[in-house]
Structures are given as C-alpha cells and as structure tokens.
Amino acid sequence: MLKRNLGPLLFGLIGCAILISLSIWQFQRMQWKEGLIAAAYEGLAAAPVPLPENPTEAKDEYTPVLLDGEILAGEVHVLTSRPGQGPGFTIIAPFQTADGRRILLDRGFVREAEKDATRPLGPIAGPAVLLWPDESDSYTPAPDLARNFWFARDVTPMAEELATLPILAVITEAQLDGAPRPLPVTVNFRNRHLEYTVTWAGLAVAWAFMTGVWITARERGTEKNLRV
Known part of the structure; x- marks a missing residue:
C-alpha cells in the first residue's frame, strides 16, 4: 500500500508542511504586531517631551x-x-x-x-x-x-x-478660540494575523483530509481491479 501511494502521500505531506509553516509565520507576525501595539499604547501614556530634533516614524511615532x-x-x-x-x-x-x-x-x-x-x-x-x-x-x-x-x-x-x-x-488640546475640535489619537495598526493563522491552519487540515480521501479512493480502485 505504501509503495503504491508514495506519490500522493509525499504530495500531501509537502503541501501540509508548506501550509503549516505559513500558519506559524502568521502567528509569529501576530506576536510581533501585538508588541508594536503595546509599545504604541505605552508611548501614548508617557509624559510629553520637547519635539525631537529629527523625529522619525520608526523611532518616534505615538x-x-x-x-x-x-x-x-x-x-x-x-x-x-x-x-x-x-x-x-x-x-x-x-x-x-x-x-x-x-x-x-x-x-x-x-x-x-x-x-x-x-x-x-x-x-x-x-x-x-x-x-x-x-x-x-x-x-x-x-x-x-x-x-x-x-x-x-x-x-x-x-x-x-x-x-x-x-x-x-x-x-490634543485646542489652544485658540474658534479652532477645530481636536480628536483623540488612537493606535491604528492593521492586525489580521490571527485570521490568517487560522486560515492557513484550516487549509492544512483540509489538505490532509483530501489527501486521505485521494489515497482511500486509489485503494478502493485497486481492490476493485483485483476482484475483476
């Protein structure tokens, strides 16, 4: 059986390995993004400082x-x-x-x-x-x-x-009468990595299931041919 289905089995294992690796990568990305979000909220809660001489997005946002x-x-x-x-x-x-x-x-x-x-x-x-x-x-x-x-x-x-x-x-505070209404600054990072993690994991499960269906169908076809 193993020898007859070595090709489909390898195809299924390689596909599952790729999909699982993508799921793990998205999980790691989610952890990284959550760290950025936490750092941003921590920055917003800090005491104000003088405007830096050369502020940059990577170093000074929020x-x-x-x-x-x-x-x-x-x-x-x-x-x-x-x-x-x-x-x-x-x-x-x-x-x-x-x-x-x-x-x-x-x-x-x-x-x-x-x-x-x-x-x-x-x-x-x-x-x-x-x-x-x-x-x-x-x-x-x-x-x-x-x-x-x-x-x-x-x-x-x-x-x-x-x-x-x-x-x-x-x-964050209006300084002049008749000025526009300042609005709160909120942290606005796009973080859909949990969704992507679950999606890739689900595809890995589906791939494994379909591989099993494929191998089972091949075995049934082989048994039918043998009976004939």
Whole structure:
C-alpha cells in the first residue's frame, strides 16, 4: 500500500508542511504586531517631551510632545467623518516651531459646512502626538488640489503641498478660540494575523483530509481491479 501511494502521500505531506509553516509565520507576525501595539499604547501614556530634533516614524511615532510655536496660514482638508458628527474634514496646517522648523499640524475636525471658514492662527504652546498615519493605499484617490479635497493624511505629499518637513503632530488640546475640535489619537495598526493563522491552519487540515480521501479512493480502485 505504501509503495503504491508514495506519490500522493509525499504530495500531501509537502503541501501540509508548506501550509503549516505559513500558519506559524502568521502567528509569529501576530506576536510581533501585538508588541508594536503595546509599545504604541505605552508611548501614548508617557509624559510629553520637547519635539525631537529629527523625529522619525520608526523611532518616534505615538510620542507625546510639547509644541511651542505658531500656526501659519495655509491648510490641507482631509475628507473624513466622525460618529455622531457626520461628514467633515481634518484640518492640516503648517506650524513653525520656536526653533524655526516648519512641520505639519493636525488641528482636528470641522463639519462639512465649516470647510472654508476662517480659522484663528498664531502662537500656541501645548501637547500633541507625533503620527505617521497609514491611511492610503493603491486604491486611494489622488487629492483634488483645485478644491483642496484630500482623501488620506499622507504625510509626504501634504508636506510638499504646505512646504514643511514630513513630520505630523496631532494637537490634543485646542489652544485658540474658534479652532477645530481636536480628536483623540488612537493606535491604528492593521492586525489580521490571527485570521490568517487560522486560515492557513484550516487549509492544512483540509489538505490532509483530501489527501486521505485521494489515497482511500486509489485503494478502493485497486481492490476493485483485483476482484475483476
């Protein structure tokens, strides 16, 4: 029996081994992603620090900082919506720090009717969080620059549009009367690795089952031929 079914058996074992290895890999990815999420929440809970000299996404995302500087003229309007508030826009403006750097400042949310309203500018000093949002992919439409409609907080293009460094600070407390409404910063990592882990494991079980069905069918066919 073993010799007759060596080919199907090897085919089944190799397939199961590949699927199980993919399941293990996704499980390891899940553990890695959960570590990143835990580190992000730990960072958000830390005390604010002065804005780092050269912040980077890998090192400084979700770091609370204390901003000191001035909100400048010019805005990018990112289409969004908020539960209980309806459609609106996230307002991104250039911000000049006290040491002369120009960065992006997420001022918060305004309703759709407030898109083109005049907003207060000037000096502020208060808390913010460094963020590099992962909101765009190959399906995200390009911004409509003529109407100032953006569909994601994409740091690099926004920085080019507003002539700033590619650094985004999300303000957490409104500092000026009539300013947009700051919204809480939440950790937004995509983590579907448990789903993928279970999927690959399920496919391995199905592969093993179908291999067994195949071998059983071959054996029954062999017995029938022998009887004939």
